[in-house]
Amino acid sequence: MSPSSDSLDHVEIQEWEDHFDGEQEERLLSGHGIEYKTEWHLRTGWVIAGSIIALLLVFSGLVVFTRTFIVDNKAESEALNISGSRDFRRPASDYILDPSWDFKAANIVREYNWNIVDIVGNPDGVYRPMLTINGQFPGPMIECNEGDTIVIEVDNQSVNATSLHFHGIFQNGTNWMDGTTGITQCPIAPGRKFRYEFTVTGQSGTYYYHGHQAVQASDGLYGPLVIHSRDEKNLQQIPYVTDRVVMLQDYYHDISSGLLISALEPGSEASPIPNGALINGMNKRDCSKLSHRLCNNATATSASFDLAANASHRLRFINVGAFAWFQVTVDEHEFALTEADGTDIVPAYETSLMISPAQRYSMIINTNQSTGELFWLRARMVTHCWKEPNLPGAGADEVKAIIHYTSKSHNKDKKEFLAQPASSNWKQHMEVQCKDMNTTSYVPASHEPAPVIADHSYYLRSNLEIGDWRLERGFFNKSTFRPNLQQPTLHRTIEGLSSLNETFTSMSTVDGVNSVSYDLNNDFVIQHSGIKVVDLIIQNFDEGNHPMHLHGHKFWVLGQGHGMFPGYETLGLKAHGQGLSDGQEGRLDNLIRRDVATAEGFGWLALRFVADNPGVWAFHCHMAWHSEAGLLMQFVSRVEEVATWSIPEANRQLCEVEVQELERGACPKDDIWYGSGIGG
Numbered sequence: 001m002s003p004s005s006d007s008l009d010h011v012e013i014q015e016w017e018d019h020f021d022g023e024q025e026e027r028l029l030s031g032h033g034i035e036y037k038t039e040w041h042l043r044t045g046w047v048i049a050g051s052i053i054a055l056l057l058v059f060s061g062l063v064v065f066t067r068t069f070i071v072d073n074k075a076e077s078e079a080l081n082i083s084g085s086r087d088f089r090r091p092a093s094d095y096i097l098d099p100s101w102d103f104k105a106a107n108i109v110r111e112y113n114w115n116i117v118d119i120v121g122n123p124d125g126v127y128r129p130m131l132t133i134n135g136q137f138p139g140p141m142i143e144c145n146e147g148d149t150i151v152i153e154v155d156n157q158s159v160n161a162t163s164l165h166f167h168g169i170f171q172n173g174t175n176w177m178d179g180t181t182g183i184t185q186c187p188i189a190p191g192r193k194f195r196y197e198f199t200v201t202g203q204s205g206t207y208y209y210h211g212h213q214a215v216q217a218s219d220g221l222y223g224p225l226v227i228h229s230r231d232e233k234n235l236q237q238i239p240y241v242t243d244r245v246v247m248l249q250d251y252y253h254d255i256s257s258g259l260l261i262s263a264l265e266p267g268s269e270a271s272p273i274p275n276g277a278l279i280n281g282m283n284k285r286d287c288s289k290l291s292h293r294l295c296n297n298a299t300a301t302s303a304s305f306d307l308a309a310n311a312s313h314r315l316r317f318i319n320v321g322a323f324a325w326f327q328v329t330v331d332e333h334e335f336a337l338t339e340a341d342g343t344d345i346v347p348a349y350e351t352s353l354m355i356s357p358a359q360r361y362s363m364i365i366n367t368n369q370s371t372g373e374l375f376w377l378r379a380r381m382v383t384h385c386w387k388e389p390n391l392p393g394a395g396a397d398e399v400k401a402i403i404h405y406t407s408k409s410h411n412k413d414k415k416e417f418l419a420q421p422a423s424s425n426w427k428q429h430m431e432v433q434c435k436d437m438n439t440t441s442y443v444p445a446s447h448e449p450a451p452v453i454a455d456h457s458y459y460l461r462s463n464l465e466i467g468d469w470r471l472e473r474g475f476f477n478k479s480t481f482r483p484n485l486q487q488p489t490l491h492r493t494i495e496g497l498s499s500l501n502e503t504f505t506s507m508s509t510v511d512g513v514n515s516v517s518y519d520l521n522n523d524f525v526i527q528h529s530g531i532k533v534v535d536l537i538i539q540n541f542d543e544g545n546h547p548m549h550l551h552g553h554k555f556w557v558l559g560q561g562h563g564m565f566p567g568y569e570t571l572g573l574k575a576h577g578q579g580l581s582d583g584q585e586g587r588l589d590n591l592i593r594r595d596v597a598t599a600e601g602f603g604w605l606a607l608r609f610v611a612d613n614p615g616v617w618a619f620h621c622h623m624a625w626h627s628e629a630g631l632l633m634q635f636v637s638r639v640e641e642v643a644t645w646s647i648p649e650a651n652r653q654l655c656e657v658e659v660q661e662l663e664r665g666a667c668p669k670d671d672i673w674y675g676s677g678i679g680g
Helices: 022-031 045-070 256-264 489-498 624-628 649-654
Strands: 109-121 128-133 142-145 149-156 164-167 193-199 205-211 222-228 242-251 276-279 303-308 312-319 326-330 335-340 343-350 353-355 360-366 374-381 398-406 456-466 472-476 525-528 532-540 546-550 555-562 596-599 603-611 615-621 632-637
Touching: 109 142, 149 164, 164 193, 193 649, 205 312, 205 360, 222 242, 222 312, 242 303, 242 374, 256 624, 276 374, 276 398, 303 312, 312 353, 353 360, 472 632, 489 615, 489 632, 532 546, 532 596, 546 603, 555 596, 596 603, 615 624
Parallel strands: 109 149, 142 222, 242 312, 303 398, 456 532, 525 632
Antiparallel strands: 109 128, 149 193, 164 205, 205 222, 242 276, 312 360, 326 353, 326 374, 335 343, 335 360, 374 398, 456 472, 532 603, 546 596, 546 615, 555 603, 615 632
């Protein structure tokens, strides 16, 4: 039995009106480059009739497209926002960092006003509904110094509820600003406002923000966040003259809410495969090969980076995608990796970069080649990791940008702007496995060794499993996550502890899995009192890889590999992580710290972190389709500190709306499929 349209209202993106006025109709037509010229001539009757029929077919086609992909008949009062020109494309210069930035400036409050709005845009030529900040895509860059306070006034003018998560930001003391719906906050309902405010302390480097209601990041709700260290020029051991962000996105031509239903419905055992890819929201597809789509690539273009010749330049790569790994190369250029997930590292020279969803790497390239002035930067999705590796088709799996050497006396004319590189790609194999770079060879630029002894070690089994009604869901051990959007975990935890609810107080001093205060089936929570050193051993029983992200913390990567976890002894540690083995002194001194690391298919991952940041923190696979399928669990750190908190009034007010409003755009509930499939 398929879910009825009424049942799915809370996950469909509910776009705008089901009719156009004259002005909107004109905008839609002009956005597609269609011009009408009225000329009346004496023709035979069948020619006139044929012309009228043709016009009706064109108009009917636009109406069908609009009603199929844009309009929800229940959204009676929403305005249609068609962006068929460059207006919605954020200027490329917005992702170049300020060359005169003062790293030593006094800390300040940096304020932003963001309206979350629905538009229809065509980043690569294909029109689709999008979710944007102030009508532009991708989102604006936040650039700040360590110690600055960020204030973002969010006005949700979208038809769906939303939230913003600031990926990799510790949120120490502001757990309720982490932006995870059902965990630290209720969603921001349509028509509501919310103020995010937090201070960035104890970290620097490359981060980003993204929507954390279902898979909204895939619809366009994301942007970069760069934090400068006071000591950045020393931590980055190669001086550079320019600094910019390069965001890689696997791109879908269909809206995420529909894709999510397909991914989670009975019988589905594979994540949606992207239709292509973008660099900083840019690419240009051949519309003649996309005849089944409404496409106009007249204003679409590939990304281009103008870099001064004979100098070093920093490129901050962020994989903002929902599913795909990217293999990145720059024709004829070796490069140095100098940062991974906000950790500065001693320059490590490579010719190829593998980057999973949510990971970040800084690359330093030197523009010293003499073979030309134009070179391809290539980012190819690693399709071998997919169930259907032949998709999205030849050429669509790779997105390219142009590296253009410039000089002070050089003016780029239109003819050269249209030129394409003739550079040679590296003669190396295409990656067929999705696994992390060999980070054991990377040395942190500042000394921060991992603790020698773990207080607790947890074995976590991760898998995608098929259960009742043929529904495939993500599991940690025996738990698959389902968010409570009106009563987030943080709210329930604080209320239970502060009200002396015995269910919570009886467990308040217990370290480990809390199956008393939380429903273990859908709320797998591990808690700790005080400051504890925690090991996680993740054994992946799935053939697919899982890039694991821990909110509110960075972890040391103790090890990772294929097959079953070989035991602590192979890591130079005693059983259960209780110290170093004999002769292994210094083994933990140069481990890299990051916030995303991967358990490869049928492989293992060993992590160590210090649970010193009070609050409720998600730990999940950052392949969005996997986390929405339930591959998420939570840690509650420093329970005794959380017990003294109270939820800010503004956060409480987010929850004081009808639950149906909070569920707009959320992941569909399993019960819409009950009764279908085997046993139905």
